[in-house]
Amino acid sequence: MRRRTRFGVQVAVAAALVGLATTVPVAAKGGDDYTSIFSDGSLVGAGWAGCPTAIVWDADVSGLSPKAAGFALSDLEWALNTWGAAGGIPVVKGAEGQLTYDNASATVSGAPGARKVYVKFVNDKDSDYLSGRVVGVATPTKVIPSVPEIVGGSAAFRTDYIEYASKTESRALLLHELGHALGLGHSKDKKSVVYPIVSTNIKLSAGDIAGIRAFTKKCDPSLDAQRG
Secondary structure (H helix, E strand, C coil), X not given: CCCCCCCCCEECCCCCCCCCCCCCCEECCCCCCCEECCCCCCCCCCECECCCCCEEEEEECCCCCHHHHHHHHHHHHHHHHXXXXXXXXXXXXXXXXXXXXXXXXXXXXXXXCCCEEEEEEECHHHCCCCCCCECXXXXXXXXXXXXXXXXXXXXXXXXXXXXXXXXXXXXHHHHHHHHHHCCECCCCCCCCCCCCEECCCCCCCHHHHHHHHHXXXXXXXXXXXXXX
């Protein structure tokens, strides 16, 4: 059985695409409430493509206890598969191993590859960004601007939070932050999993689903070289 968190209310800060956009999400058009993570007009609405080649997620759980690491990997797979199913984007687990967390940009990197999302569980002492009640951060890290199509993403989570989080709390946090890595900004709808204050919501709202579907791009094979 998992322990309950000692952190109380979880607060997540809006993600940023380092070097490509600012941190202010811009409202997307549509009847349901969703936004793009990007404020740069040329990148608003950027998303991943529904290509046959799956998004691959690599994870570094070395900072967690063996028990918490097992839970975290299961929750990661669930969260990414939930978004993938909603958007029609295939997602598969990649490698477990050492990844690099950059404190200046609050992003995670690893071995190069096409359509990769890198996830690392980080000690709060190793991060200036993940402190206080900020327990997770995620962002797209690479975009083909002409489409615009996201082809890389990053997510980092506090080890001390994950060690104590319940299953629902862990999944709510991961679902929220990974939504940012897939292109969604914060929503004003309290039912949305990307509402700015993370609670225990683990069900995608109509706006979440509309957003991920609106941002999912048609796969263009001619862009394969740029996805690598």
